[in-house]
Amino acid sequence: MVGNGTPASCTSAAVVAAVAKGGIITFSCGPAPVTITMQATAKIRNSTGPRIVLDGGGRVTLSGGGKRRILYMNTCDQAQGWTTSHCQDQDHPQLTVQNLTFADGNSTGDEAEGGGGGAIFVRGGRFKVVNSRFVRNRCDQTGPDLGGAAIRVLSQYRGLPVYVVNSTFGGAAGQGGVCANGGALSSIGVSWVVLNSVLSHNRAVGRGANPARGGTPGGGSGGAVYTDGNRFTVTIAGSVVQDNRANEGGGAVFFVSNDRTGTMRIESSTLRRNPSDGFETRGFPGIFFLGARNPTVTGSTLD
DSSP states (O other): OSSSGGGHHHHHHHHHHHHHOOOOOOBOOSSSSSEOOSSSOOEOOOOOOOOOEEEEEEEOOOOOOETSSEEEEEOOOOOGGOOSGGGGOOOOOOEEEEEEEEEOOOOOOOOGGGOOOEEEEEEEEEEEEESEEEESSSSSSSSSSSSSEEEEEEGGGGGOOOEEOOEEEOOOOSSOEEEEEEEEEEEOOEEEESOOOOOEEEOOBSSTTTTOTTTOOOBBSSSSEEEEEEEEEEEEESSESSSSSSSOOOOOEEEEESSSOOEEEEEEEEEEEEEBBBBBOSSTTEEEEEEESSEESOOOEEE
16 A cells, blocks of 8 residues: 555655555555655566556556656566566566556656656566556657657567557647657557557657668657567557657557568557658558558548
């Protein structure tokens, strides 16, 4: 439990300590909504146990104050403890964040592991987002492959997907994420299942694409979602992806499977007003796609 029933008891230090301890973490901050401004990034210790749940009860906002990343998990970071000999493919920790708002996270300047992840950075184990909101998060504004103003994920156990369920990224003008690539989500070699969620008003603001054109810093792809790697999948179902923008490719989604084995599905969703200022795949507005075959679209609107 974070807090003893009062807003004043719900401090950054209490969150950092609870996350380091692990387990199921809830908040007792009083009956009114509360914002906890983080004075340090909460980091998961890889030896804390297989399951970590961070549950805000729908009343808690964790804020980076525009200065720092909010939450960090990395099974290959020796400083957080190595628990297996194969850190990139282990089944733990299994992290779920739910019923929380992540606001004003900022990983600008932190380019370890390639950077990105303004609110949350994850490498290894398993990761899930449920009923949560991400607003005004930031990461570096230039650079190829660097991305994920809200979330950056590298490696998941046995290639299993990250689930994002009933969550919002941005939602209104001025509330979206801004990063070189992936104004909301970004990954390399990771699969995603995005269900019943809204991704809007996010921006990929880099210049020069990926890899960077000569004389440019690189980036600018995936206004909402940036994915790269070899064999991975992306499923977007029951969701709205709108009013995102990319300076280069994929105003809504940038998907590149380097060995052309990756696949993408869009089901019962609406993708609209996602301009790609540089390039996109013909017939799929807002999407740049290189994979095994064209995206499978059922019961959806793309315009």
